[in-house]
Amino acid sequence: MTAPRLRQLVIAAETLEAADQLGELLELGAPFVDPGVKEFGLENRVYALGDQFLEVVVPMADSAPARRFIDRVGEGGYMAIFQTDDLNALRARVDGMGIRRVWNIDLPDISASHLHPADIGGAIVSVDEARPAGSWRWGGPAWRDNTVPGRLVSAAMETPDPDGLAARWALALGLTVDERVLYLEDAAIVFREGPVEKLAAFGLYRPDAEAILSRAEAMGLDVDGREIRFAGVGLSLLE
Template sequence: MLRLRQVVLAAHERASVEQALSALLAASSGHRDPGVGRFGLTNVVLAAGCDFVEVVSPSEPGTAAGRWLARHGGDGGYMLMVDGPPTLTAPDRLAALAVREVHRAELPDVVDVHLHPRDTGGVLLALDAVDPAGSWRWAGPAWTGSSPACAGGLREVTVAVPDPAEVSRRWAALLDVPVVDVGSRLQLDDGRQHLSFTDGAGDVAAVTAVRLSLPGVEHRAADIGGVRFDIVPLEEA
């Protein structure tokens, strides 16, 4: 099974974006990972059902996220993280697909590989293979080596790119999933999630919209950190 697990926003000022997202998601205190400091970042990871929304901000000059913010012209959806089988992260498979790795971490409970955006044609993409299933180290101790009881999560993510048809074909090969809906939409999580590519206004790829289903909520929506968030009750997903 392969599924979208985390959407990452890049923001010049993390605190205000974090506050707005926490209110929208009705999320408790998020997890702050000191490990992102090696990339010159600070962050927070907020639970959204069984999936997550992260906000990163540069803490020093010369970071990849900082350069993306400058090219994009403001806050926005910077990265997607996908949870899949171990074969997804195999180095020989990625080499055969002619995609470069910009980061690889191999830990007892997860293999985490970040792919070069110039080779994917889209936003920064992380491929993760976790053990046990449902765990997610990047969300903190409660999700490391186990999976708390949860329901709902990401249902659809929209990414604006210069060439939607070409990028959708590229990502279908990288994720080993089918392309549907006239070549611009991918199915994940056995059809429960969709990843859509649309025409972007510029030449910088960015996540522009996120749809989530969460238990015990009313339908609501908000524009936060350059991304349109749409929340629907779990029973309507």
């Protein structure tokens, strides 16, 4: 089994206007609206960035887990989706760790399992096996037509116990911790100290970073160096 890929990062927001604002800020292509997320009491927008994805989910029902998440901690990083080439092995490993799988699906083109955030820690983690590997059902049928240049480079987890959380994620994903960092096939997950356990920041590359920073300031968003505060998440624009 090769190292997993970081394929999709998800923000939980109060309104769909936030999803539109994200598309405007990063000059993303047309988003995919996935009717399947109604199962979770959500509406969403999924934007393609290279062959990776940024998603905004908005709770439409009081019973939605994302509603409880926002009520508890506010808008912010909600979910990280990784791609594996051996989901059966990963399912067996997390089952052995006592990590509950709260949702599973097996379709001809993709299989996926969501890991309980209370067990894995920090966020909902989904691990998916796409067939073929370059496909991605959750991006919609036209994502290749709507993608823009760029990629997801990293995600940062904040927690009072970065060593413990990093070790748990590493064991679940079949990786080794290197100084509080998990190195994936194409990205890195960084664990840093913070008062609350949360998915705090996304590192991404877009070739027009300076224009994005200027646009963020014009939109009235908080900008600190190369990081934009957006819907509770730090969007770090990397060189």
